[in-house]
Amino acid sequence: MSKEKSNTPQLVNRLKGSLPKIGIRPVIDGRRKGVRESLENQTMQMAKNAAKFLSENLRYPNGMNVECVIADTCIGGAAEAAECAEKFARSGVGVSLTVTPCWCYGTEVMDSDPLMPKAVWGFNGTERPGAVYLAAALAGYTQTGLPAFGIYGRDVQDKNDQAIPDDVKEKLLRFAKAGLAVAEMKGKSYLSIGSVSMGIAGSVVDTHFFKDYLGMRNESVDMTELVRRIDEKIYDEEEYKRALEWTKKYCKEGEDVNKDKSSRQRKDYEWETVVKTAIISRDLMIGNPKLYELGYGEEALGHNALAAGFQGQRHWTDHFPNGDFLEAILNSSFDWNGIRQPFIMATENDSLNGAAMLFGHLLTNTSQLFSDVRTYWSPSAVKRVTGKSLKGISANGIIHLINSGSSTLDATGKQRLNGKPAMKPFWEITQKEAEACLKAAKWCPAEKEYFRGGGFSSQFLTEGGMPVTMSRINLVKGLGPVIQIAEGFTVDLPEDVDKILQRRTSPTWPTTWFVPVLTGKGAFKDVYSVMANWGANHGAISYGHIGDKLITLASLLRIPVNMHNVPEEKIYRPSAWNAFGTNDLEGADYRACKNFGPLYGK
Numbered sequence: 001m002s003k004e005k006s007n008t009p010q011l012v013n014r015l016k017g018s019l020p021k022i023g024i025r026p027v028i029d030g031r032r033k034g035v036r037e038s039l040e041n042q043t044m045q046m047a048k049n050a051a052k053f054l055s056e057n058l059r060y061p062n063g064m065n066v067e068c069v070i071a072d073t074c075i076g077g078a079a080e081a082a083e084c085a086e087k088f089a090r091s092g093v094g095v096s097l098t099v100t101p102c103w104c105y106g107t108e109v110m111d112s113d114p115l116m117p118k119a120v121w122g123f124n125g126t127e128r129p130g131a132v133y134l135a136a137a138l139a140g141y142t143q144t145g146l147p148a149f150g151i152y153g154r155d156v157q158d159k160n161d162q163a164i165p166d167d168v169k170e171k172l173l174r175f176a177k178a179g180l181a182v183a184e185m186k187g188k189s190y191l192s193i194g195s196v197s198m199g200i201a202g203s204v205v206d207t208h209f210f211k212d213y214l215g216m217r218n219e220s221v222d223m224t225e226l227v228r229r230i231d232e233k234i235y236d237e238e239e240y241k242r243a244l245e246w247t248k249k250y251c252k253e254g255e256d257v258n259k260d261k262s263s264r265q266r267k268d269y270e271w272e273t274v275v276k277t278a279i280i281s282r283d284l285m286i287g288n289p290k291l292y293e294l295g296y297g298e299e300a301l302g303h304n305a306l307a308a309g310f311q312g313q314r315h316w317t318d319h320f321p322n323g324d325f326l327e328a329i330l331n332s333s334f335d336w337n338g339i340r341q342p343f344i345m346a347t348e349n350d351s352l353n354g355a356a357m358l359f360g361h362l363l364t365n366t367s368q369l370f371s372d373v374r375t376y377w378s379p380s381a382v383k384r385v386t387g388k389s390l391k392g393i394s395a396n397g398i399i400h401l402i403n404s405g406s407s408t409l410d411a412t413g414k415q416r417l418n419g420k421p422a423m424k425p426f427w428e429i430t431q432k433e434a435e436a437c438l439k440a441a442k443w444c445p446a447e448k449e450y451f452r453g454g455g456f457s458s459q460f461l462t463e464g465g466m467p468v469t470m471s472r473i474n475l476v477k478g479l480g481p482v483i484q485i486a487e488g489f490t491v492d493l494p495e496d497v498d499k500i501l502q503r504r505t506s507p508t509w510p511t512t513w514f515v516p517v518l519t520g521k522g523a524f525k526d527v528y529s530v531m532a533n534w535g536a537n538h539g540a541i542s543y544g545h546i547g548d549k550l551i552t553l554a555s556l557l558r559i560p561v562n563m564h565n566v567p568e569e570k571i572y573r574p575s576a577w578n579a580f581g582t583n584d585l586e587g588a589d590y591r592a593c594k595n596f597g598p599l600y601g602k
Contacts, residue, residue, distance in 0.1 A: 441460040
């Protein structure tokens with residue numbers, strides 16, 4: 001990639017609308033003539049410390065540092081609360097954090113915005129009752145139907161101690177990142193390129209889910225729009241030529257398993273087509289100012305899509321080259337323009353898996369893997385088929401994650417973090433790592449029994465040893481959305497075992513061998529149970545064990561979690577959830593979500 005357009009990652013906001021900020025609300029005891037005056041400096045400094053910590057430790061998925069806005073004054077009553085709300089509205093605040101070291105008048109100083117994710121940090125000190133206010137404030141938020149997260153340090157601090165304890169830091173970051181994810185989705189679009197693929201329920205895009213739960217709009221274009229733009233050359237011709245040259249250099253063809261092999265001329269046409277559809281699909285999502293210069297002002301705007309899905313099968317792929325390249329390259333953290341923020345592009349327009357991918361991306365800033373949850377291989381089945389026994393972390397069985405080539409190339413595992421395979425935020429990826437990911441993938445001519453129109457599917461094997469989290473959103477009639485979460489690891493198999501197992505399905509597609517962390521009970525009593533309880537044919541896989549972060553985000557959106565293997569001590573939800581039961585946390589989550597209802601569905 002050394003001679004391409006750019007090797008330095010560009011930090012840009014590629015969608016319309018400003019990035020949401022974190023608003024810090026320093027609240028205070030309003031009594032003048034001694035009490036308030038003695039607390040002003042300490043309270044405002046607490047707000048400044050929180051803002052500094054958050055802005056230094058959080059980034060938006062586009063790589064920019066998160067911005068914080070602090071109220072102009074400490075908030076001692078309703079008037080100053082209103083002034084703060086006005087400033088936040090003008091400043092584009094999307095997340096609210098209230099801080100205080102002292103007693104305050106709870107409902108008089110509270111943040112009453114029903115759509116704003118909110119938390120309260122009450123300083124744990126004995127000189128002033130910050131913890132007493134915290135309890136009173138959370139009771140007020142719960143009573144008025146405005147769930148808020150409580151942040152309270154485990155250990156008592158001295159009043160002049162400005163350090164933020166580690167346990168407080170963890171809660172601040174987890175709340176703030178989930179809250180920002182909520183704010184980043186609001187007002188953006190999910191773009192369907194095409195419609196329902198092969199009757200897959202997730203690709204029946206549910207407007208009410210996106211609007212009521214995520215605050216997103218649904219946009220849709222027919223796949224014939226790609227044909228129109230190809231035929232009428234509604235794309236940047238200069239970029240296309242550069243992209244095709246880059247593709248020929250870095251995207252090497254793999255084995256052709258078709259009996260009826262296409263000619264070189266036909267394959268070249270297919271490469272040209274898939275590169276054009278990748279550029280056009282991106283333009284459909286975020287627009288392209290270059291199209292203005294070509295006289296296409298409407299097309300230049302795009303659909304302001306934070307995520308999208310490509311139907312592909314079968315109305316497109318029975319005639320045209322498939323969408324595997326466009327999906328894989330958009331989902332990756334690099335292309336002919338250099339290293340850049342990945343897009344979220346769902347295969348087969350599975351919008352529910354696309355939403356789960358979006359959650360993972362917003363929480364981790366990394367590329368996301370879309371895959372079929374294809375097969376559970378038991379130890380006995382592997383022994384029967386290969387003559388070899390599974391060992392180590394794989395001894396209890398494995399799940400084969402494999403899809404028709406649309407998987408992000410980041411999932412090759414060729415990036416490194418502390419010497420181990422990883423998937424990193426794009427601004428941390430080196431050119432050498434990007435090239436290693438590209439080198440690890442081959443592009444096999446598409447299997448014609450699946451894709452009559454040809455095309456190319458990525459073929460790679462994910463490196464083992466990465467902690468990953470698989471998630472999925474499902475819709476249940478009468479209940480609404482639920483989310484399931486499985487933390488685990490990618491694993492390596494002996495080469496001969498891997499080859500035999502891969503050859504039993506499509507050898508031209510990318511493979512990830514996944515082993516979930518088992519708990520010995522419920523859906524996680526064994527690997528088979530994880531597969532048997534998975535709610536659909538697809539899963540969204542994110543780097544790292546982020547189940548706790550997903551649970552926090554789901555609670556903000558009022559989406560109950562129906563299956564997870566996250567340790568109980570890591571679960572962090574609004575304090576109001578405690579009122580629905582503290583022994584059966586899963587049942588309490590369902591009851592709380594039903595009670596408060598979807599965030600935007602009131």
